[in-house]
Amino acid sequence: MAQSKISEYAKIIRPQNFDEIMMLAERVKGKRVKMVNATAVGGGVAEILTRVVPLFNELGVKTKWDVIKGSGPFFGVTKTFHNALHGAPVEITPEMYKIFNEATEANLAEMTFDDDVVIIHDPQPAGLIAAREKSKAKWVWRCHIDTSHPQPDVWTFLKGFVGRYDASIFSTPWFARDLPIPQYFIYPAIDPLAEKNRELSAHEIDAVLRKYQLDRSRPLITQISRFDHLKDPVGVIEAYRLVKKTINCQLVLAGGGASDDPEGTQVLNRVQEAAAGDPDIHILLLPPFADLEINALQRASTVVLQKSLREGFGLTVTEALWKAKPVVASAVGGITLQVIHNFTGMLVHSIEGAAYQIRYLINNPQIAKKLGEYGREHVREKFLITRKLRNYLLLFIALDNPGKDVIQL
Ligand code: UDP
Numbered sequence: 001m002a003q004s005k006i007s008e009y010a011k012i013i014r015p016q017n018f019d020e021i022m023m024l025a026e027r028v029k030g031k032r033v034k035m036v037n038a039t040a041v042g043g044g045v046a047e048i049l050t051r052v053v054p055l056f057n058e059l060g061v062k063t064k065w066d067v068i069k070g071s072g073p074f075f076g077v078t079k080t081f082h083n084a085l086h087g088a089p090v091e092i093t094p095e096m097y098k099i100f101n102e103a104t105e106a107n108l109a110e111m112t113f114d115d116d117v118v119i120i121h122d123p124q125p126a127g128l129i130a131a132r133e134k135s136k137a138k139w140v141w142r143c144h145i146d147t148s149h150p151q152p153d154v155w156t157f158l159k160g161f162v163g164r165y166d167a168s169i170f171s172t173p174w175f176a177r178d179l180p181i182p183q184y185f186i187y188p189a190i191d192p193l194a195e196k197n198r199e200l201s202a203h204e205i206d207a208v209l210r211k212y213q214l215d216r217s218r219p220l221i222t223q224i225s226r227f228d229h230l231k232d233p234v235g236v237i238e239a240y241r242l243v244k245k246t247i248n249c250q251l252v253l254a255g256g257g258a259s260d261d262p263e264g265t266q267v268l269n270r271v272q273e274a275a276a277g278d279p280d281i282h283i284l285l286l287p288p289f290a291d292l293e294i295n296a297l298q299r300a301s302t303v304v305l306q307k308s309l310r311e312g313f314g315l316t317v318t319e320a321l322w323k324a325k326p327v328v329a330s331a332v333g334g335i336t337l338q339v340i341h342n343f344t345g346m347l348v349h350s351i352e353g354a355a356y357q358i359r360y361l362i363n364n365p366q367i368a369k370k371l372g373e374y375g376r377e378h379v380r381e382k383f384l385i386t387r388k389l390r391n392y393l394l395l396f397i398a399l400d401n402p403g404k405d406v407i408q409l
Contacts, residue, residue, distance in 0.1 A: 004193035006058050009386050012192055021059070021386060024393035027409070029060035031396055034115040034137075038078065038124035040067045041288040042258025043226060044188060044315040045121050045144055051191040051385055052392075059389070061396070066111060068125045074103040075260045078124040084151035085123065085158070086230060086310040086333075092153050104128065113137055117396060119169075124260060126161040138399040142169040144188065144312045146333035147177055166399060171313050171334050184395055187337070188313040189388040190322060190379070195291035197322055200299055208296035212252070212284055219249040219302040219362045224294055224316050226255050227267040232307045232330075235351050237274045237281060239307060242355035244280070247362055252297055254284035299323050303358050303368070307351075311335050318383045321345065321375035326368035328357045338383065344375040 010018045035053060037045050049065050056063040070078070077096045084090045104127030111128065113135040120128055121142045132139050141162050147155070147170070159179070162168060167182045176183050190197055209216055221240055225231035233253055240251040253271060257264040268285075275281040286293060298304060304320035306329040313334030320327050321338060327345035329335045339345035346357040361368040401407050 004055075004191070006055060008193055009384075013380070013384060013386050017386065017390070021390050021393065024390060024397070024409075025059035025061065028393055028396045031061050031117065032115040033061055033063040033117045033119065033396075034113065035063065035065045035119050035121065036068060036111075036125045036128060037065075037121035038068055038070065038075075038260040039258045042256060042261065044313065046258070047196075047315055048188060048385075048388075049121075051194055052388065055385065055389060056392075059393075061393075064115070068103075068107045068128070069110070070103045070107075070124070070260070072262060073099050075124075076262050079261055079263055081123050081154050081158070082145065083230065084154040085145045085147050086312075087146075087149040087151065088230065088310065090151065092151070097157060101127065104130065117399060120165075123158050126158060129161050129164045132164065138166045139164075140167045140169060140395070140399070141165045142186075143175065144171060145175070146171075146310060146312050147175045148333075166402070167395070169395070172337055182398075184391075184398070186388060186391040186395070187383055188315060188318070188334070189383050189385045190315060190318045191385040192322060196295050197319060198295070200292075200295055204292070205296045205300050208293050209300055211293075212282060212297075214250060214252065214282065214300070216300070219247060220252060220300055221249055221303050221305055221358055222252040222254065222297055222301040223305045223307060224254050224297065224319075225306070225308075226258055226261060227264045227271060228261065229263065229267055230308060230310045231255075232309050233267065233271045234274045235309075235354075236305055236307045237271070238351045239305070239354040239358065240281065242352065243358050243362070247359060249302070249362065250280045250282065252282045252284060252301075254282075254286055254294070254297055256286040256288060256290065294319070295323075298325060301325055303328055303361050305354065305358065306330065306335060307348075307354055308332055308335065314338065317345075318379055321372075321383075322379045324369075324372035324376040326361045326371045327375060328354055328361065330354075338378065339375075340378070343371070344378045345371055 053063050053065045077099045115137045118137045119140045163180050169184045223236045304325045304327045306317050308330050311333035317338050329339050331347040341347040348354045
C-alpha cells in the first residue's frame with residue numbers, strides 16, 4: 001500500500017491538531033534529519049520509522065533512515081543488553097562490551113553524519129555518538145525500552161554514551177533516568193492509515209481467516225508478537241488452557257522475527273512444544289510485512305492478549321485498541337499508559353488473572369464492546385502518528401534553542 005498523504009490525517013484527528021502540525025513543519029522546513037536503528041524490519045521501532053520517515057519528508061523535513069550492520073554475536077550482545085535494561089537478570093561479561101565496541105567502530109567507519117539532527121534509536125547504535133566531534137549535527141538518543149529498573153552494570157556502560165548526546169527521548173516520564181542531558185518524552189504511535197491499521201472489509205478479514213484455517217464461529221484469542229521470552233508466549237498458552245476449560249475457544253500466537261533478535265528460534269521451539277497436541281492453538285510464523293494478515297487477525301479476535309513480562313510500550317496493544325478490540329494485557333511498562341483498567345481494557349498480573357479477564361470479556365460482549373470503543377478514542381487522542389510528528393517537530397525547534405525554558409513560536 002502506498003504511503004498516505006499528510007492531508008488524509010485531517011479526517012481522523014481534530015482540525016486544530018492538524019493545523020498545528022502544518023504550522024510547526026513550516027518552522028523547521030529544510031532541516032536534514034537522520035534516523036539510525038538496528039533493523040529495517042521486525043519490532044516496534046522499524047514499524048514506526050517506516051511510517052514516520054516518508055511523512056517527515058512530505059512535511060519538508062529531509063529525513064533519511066540508516067540501519068547499522070552487525071554480526072550474530074553483536075546482536076546476541078545487544079539482545080542481552082536489551083533484556084538487562086528491561087530489568088531481567090542476565091550475566092554480562094567484559095567480552096560483551098568488547099564485541100559491542102568493535103561493532104560500533106566498524107559502523108562508524110562506514111557511516112557519515114552530515115545532517116542537522118541525528119536521532120539514534122535504542123542501545124544498539126548508541127556508540128555512534130563517537131562521531132559527534134566530526135559532525136555539526138545535534139545528537140538525540142531515543143530510547144524505546146522501559147529503563148525504569150535497568151541492571152546497573154549495563155546502564156552504567158550505556159550512560160557513558162548517552163550522556164554525550166544533546167538530548168534524549170523516553171516513551172514516558174516513568175522511564176526517565178538521572179542524566180546530564182535534557183530528557184524529552186514522546187509516546188510511540190501507530191499510523192491509522194497504514195496497511196496494518198486501515199479499515200478492512202469483512203471479505204478481506206474472512207480471506208485471512210480462511211488462509212489460516214480459523215473458525216469464525218468460535219471465540220478467538222490472539223497475541224501478535226515476536227517470539228521473545230519477554231512476550232511470555234508460553235504464559236499465553238497457559239492462560240488459554242485455563243479459559244479452554246469452560247469456553248470452546250481458539251488461540252492464535254502470531255509473529256515473526258527481527259534481524260536484531262537472535263533468540264526467536266529458541267523461543268519458538270519452546271512454544272511449539274507447549275502447544276503440541278491442541279489443534280485449536282495456531283502458531284503462525286509471519287513473514288516480514290504481513291501487515292494485512294496482522295490487521296485481519298486483530299480485527300477478527302474476540303479478545304486481544306498481550307501477556308508481556310516487560311514492555312517498552314507495546315504497539316500491538318495500540319493497534320488492537322485502535323481497532324476497538326477488548327484488550328487483556330499485563331500491567332507492565334508502557335502498556336499501562338494505554339490500558340486504563342476497566343476503562344480501555346483489562347490489566348492483569350498473572351496467568352490466572354489473564355484467563356479470568358479473557359473469560360469475563362468473552363462472556364460479556366457488551367462490556368467488551370464498550371472497552372474497545374473507549375480504547376479507540378484513547379488512542380486517537382494520544383497514540384496516533386500525528387501526535388508523534390508534532391512532538392518531534394517541537395523537539396527540533398527546542399534543539400535550535402538550547403537552554404531556553406520558553407520558546408515563542
Ligand atoms: N509485528 C509484525 N510482525 C510480527 C510481529 C510483530 O509486524 O511478526 C509488529 C506489530 O504489529 C507491532 C510491532 O511489530 O507493530 C511490535 O511492536 P511492539 O512495541 O508491540 O513490540 P517490540 O517488538 O517492539 O518489542
